[in-house]
Amino acid sequence: MEQFENILTVKHLKKSYKTSSGAIDVLKDVNLELGNGVTAILGPNGAGKTTLIKIFTDLLNFEEGQVAYCGKELKTMTKKEKSQTFSLLSEGSRNLYYKLTPLENIKYFATLRGIPFDSIKEYSLNLLQKLNLYEKKSEMVENLSRGMQQKVAVVCALSMNTPVTFLDEPTLGLDMESSINLSKFLRSPEFTSNRSIIITSHDFSFIENTATQIYKLQGGMMIEKQEFGESDDTFIIRINHPDIDKINDDGLEIVDACGQYCTIKISVSSLRLGEEIHKLNDAGHEIVYVEAANQNITNFYLNKEP
Numbered sequence: 001m002e003q004f005e006n007i008l009t010v011k012h013l014k015k016s017y018k019t020s021s022g023a024i025d026v027l028k029d030v031n032l033e034l035g036n037g038v039t040a041i042l043g044p045n046g047a048g049k050t051t052l053i054k055i056f057t058d059l060l061n062f063e064e065g066q067v068a069y070c071g072k073e074l075k076t077m078t079k080k081e082k083s084q085t086f087s088l089l090s091e092g093s094r095n096l097y098y099k100l101t102p103l104e105n106i107k108y109f110a111t112l113r114g115i116p117f118d119s120i121k122e123y124s125l126n127l128l129q130k131l132n133l134y135e136k137k138s139e140m141v142e143n144l145s146r147g148m149q150q151k152v153a154v155v156c157a158l159s160m161n162t163p164v165t166f167l168d169e170p171t172l173g174l175d176m177e178s179s180i181n182l183s184k185f186l187r188s189p190e191f192t193s194n195r196s197i198i199i200t201s202h203d204f205s206f207i208e209n210t211a212t213q214i215y216k217l218q219g220g221m222m223i224e225k226q227e228f229g230e231s232d233d234t235f236i237i238r239i240n241h242p243d244i245d246k247i248n249d250d251g252l253e254i255v256d257a258c259g260q261y262c263t264i265k266i267s268v269s270s271l272r273l274g275e276e277i278h279k280l281n282d283a284g285h286e287i288v289y290v291e292a293a294n295q296n297i298t299n300f301y302l303n304k305e306p
């Protein structure tokens with residue numbers, strides 16, 4: 001298991017909303033210790049994931065508890081310190097200016113945070129390249145497809161190059177290839193070794209491919225998924241335009257082959273799944289679908305024993 005040094009610490013966090021029908025206690029006693037790497041937070045609609053992220057990024061106050069970044073309490077950090085420490089992709093809201101190009105958006109949001117654009121320009125261009133958006137960098141955002149806009153919003157959040165980035169539902173509207181590319185990028189050690197990425201998502205396959213720590217927010221408390229990645233799981237992978245001989249030659253276990261698709265099965269630790277997928281891609285297999293056969297995360301989500 002990877003060693004986490006604490007970047008974000010949350011202790012006994014409480015948050016309630018006052019509504020016309022009384023107060024609702026959303027976060028009752030949240031405790032969390034996050035280090036470098038990618039952490040996923042699961043939970044049904046209304047569990048409080050977005051509330052938690054808004055507290056981290058200082059968009060919401062909380063009543064009780066402590067939130068600290070590298071030992072420093074959020075409440076004692078200046079606005080500038082916070083904007084240079086945390087970046088955010090908000091869920092479902094417009095994260096971009098549609099009348100600006102992707103590059104202009106990045107520049108605009110960097111300026112708002114007091115980050116010199118020149119210091120992140122190369123990094124941003126690299127990100128646009130990695131997520132296949134480089135050719136679109138000077139196109140007005142309103143002319144891009146919904147999925148591309150979502151990718152630009154993700155790039156924009158990551159471009160701020162802050163030590164902590166929150167991505168609230170980043171794969172909404174992304175196609176399979178974009179989702180795999182994003183996962184590949186987020187998992188790459190040169191990206192995650194010195195930063196913490198916190199993702200909320202209902203896309204279990206994306207989480208399985210990407211996260212190194214998984215939590216679930218349930219009943220206002222945080223539950224960590226144990227033993228994740230320590231044992232092998234079975235994954236079902238569908239390949240487009242199969243060359244059966246090549247699949248056999250590569251020693252892959254075929255479950256089903258019909259028409260344009262071939263389905264294979266691999267057994268691998270969840271932590272290694274991303275690598276296996278990239279190996280298959282590199283070997284020329286075009287992957288259209290990946291599914292956890294034993295529903296590891298689904299069972300955790302639904303409180304079922306594996």
Ligand SMILES: Nc1ncnc2c1ncn2[C@@H]1O[C@H](COP(=O)(O)OP(=O)(O)O)[C@@H](O)[C@H]1O
Pocket residue numbers: 017018019024026043044045046047048049050051052
């Ligand atoms: N501004 C608000 N005022 C009152 N209730 C809110 C507000 N924002 C969120 N809530 C409530 O808090 C709960 C958690 O919401 P949210 O954090 O958005 O959950 P999630 O992101 O996990 O779906 C929900 O019951 C929601 O209705």
Ligand SMILES: [Mg+2]
Pocket residue numbers: 049050051091168
């Ligand atoms: Mg939400």
